[in-house]
Amino acid sequence: MNFDEIIERRNTNSMKWDQLENKYQHTDLWPMWVADMDFQAPQPVLEALDNVTRHGIFGYHHPPHSLRTAIQDWTNRRFGWDVHPENIAFTPGVVPAIHHLINAFTDEGDGIIIQTPVYYPFFALLRSNRRTLLENRLLESGDGKYEIDFTDLEEQMKNGAKMIILCSPHNPVGRVWSEAELKKVAELCTRYGVMVVSDEIHADIILQGKHTPFATLEEAKDLQVATCMAPSKTFNLAALELSYVIFNEKETQKKFERQLQRNFTSIGNPYSSAAAEAAYRHGEAWLETLLTYIQANVDYVKERIEEEMPMIHVAKPEATYLIWLDFRELNMSQDDLQNWLRKEGRIALNDGHTFGKTGSGFARMNVATPREHVVEGLNRLKTAYDKL
Ligand SMILES: Cc1ncc(COP(=O)(O)O)c(C=O)c1O
Structure with a gap:
């Protein structure tokens, strides 16, 4: 499995890619929200599904x-x-x-x-x-x-x-x-x-x-x-x-x-x-490779944010492909943070306050996506950060 491969998900009725405008009322957002992955399932799964289709009943x-x-x-x-x-x-x-x-x-x-x-x-x-x-x-x-x-x-x-x-x-x-x-x-x-x-x-x-x-x-x-x-x-x-x-x-x-x-x-x-x-x-070998890939994405996000956007803080996840980002040092209200992420960052993250009051000032980023996608998301975030 090549996790770097970009597989187009737009116009496939994907919630993450095709419901963006509906959910965020913005066009041109980079989707790093819904907790699914932009990777194909393991090959044996695809074959098992093909077998069901071929049987046809x-x-x-x-x-x-x-x-x-x-x-x-x-x-x-x-x-x-x-x-x-x-x-x-x-x-x-x-x-x-x-x-x-x-x-x-x-x-x-x-x-x-x-x-x-x-x-x-x-x-x-x-x-x-x-x-x-x-x-x-x-x-x-x-x-x-x-x-x-x-x-x-x-x-x-x-x-x-x-x-x-x-x-x-x-x-x-x-x-x-x-x-x-x-x-x-x-x-x-x-x-x-x-x-x-x-x-x-x-x-x-x-x-x-x-x-x-x-x-x-x-x-x-x-x-x-x-x-x-x-x-x-x-x-x-x-x-x-x-x-x-x-x-x-x-x-x-x-x-x-x-x-x-x-x-x-x-x-x-x-x-x-x-x-x-x-x-x-x-699917076990596929999963092991996936975990290595996700860890590398997490490390990449952490290193880049620490170096280039030091007022944003990254909690390194011990599990999941979701990163909990702490924006509190930017001193923005939850509304301002959301607007800034959408308008200036052009990026769709899950708003922290939806996870409870103590999530205010945070946002959740999904990195189960090819590295090129993570790079795009971070470039956008950096552009917004540099304008602060
Ligand atoms: C903790 C947790 N429980 C449940 C779900 C969703 O489960 P399902 O789609 O099977 O209802 C998620 C999806 O992100 C989750 O993070």
Whole structure:
């Protein structure tokens, strides 16, 4: 795979490239926002999809057992986690999965903890389901690094939290939570009887350190844990809408599956199954090359910004292909920062405040794109910076 290859995505109904004007009300923006990649999926995935097309019959489908064992082999190899194939429930996306988890296991008004700044749909999920937001703000510990505020976390649990939605690894701050940090979370959840939804969609995009699936912790053994995973970020398959939830306990899984049935939510797309299985069985070498490529892009962004735009600060992500940029030293209001990025920078980043109040003054940059694209984005940012 040649990750330097530029593949045109304009006029392909790509959200990242073709919804720019709609979203930002500006033309000629350089898209470094939506969290997908400008790379083709691994070759074995493309072949598996071709096979489905050649068969040509698109009748009702169910995900095969072999997909379950492909996931089991993958989690075993990558995380040393032996997931039982029957403990997997398929879902059409992690956000829909979390929506159904919230509805299956909490009631209107119940408190749910999220750790902010965080992936913005978490806020929308709580709002649209009328749950009470319990915000556990992450602490900045210097040099762009964030940590969990455990004192506040315990306070939020005392406020009657029913559930915590972990983002592990964390989007947008790029942390790979350490085993010690996750153990502390597990101990608190056990003490206060809080169910854990662990969104581990970025678990395969690890740049530094080691991902620990929350459910593998000894300290989590008495907890209700639902782990959300997917091949979508890892292999760039988001549009195929396949994800899954792994349960550590049968009754919890059954309750969730009843919730899916009640809402007529199922996974039945032969393309999704074929792509996911091919990716997990034959995509590992591709992923390793991708990780090296992303790390090089991250290093490039960090070096250039440090040298050429020293008032912007880059938190080096330990995971994900998303970089959390700190513009606070420019002393602009959130509105001014957004306008400056659009008008002067002509670049589309995700606005920091959408990730929560503490994201104000930040923006998120996606570097899962050929180097030439990253260079273009940074050139634009530099032009704007030089005019300050
Ligand atoms: C933490 C997190 N969860 C979920 C998603 C989206 O998942 P899906 O497209 O499967 O709903 C994203 C996408 O960026 C994400 O970053």
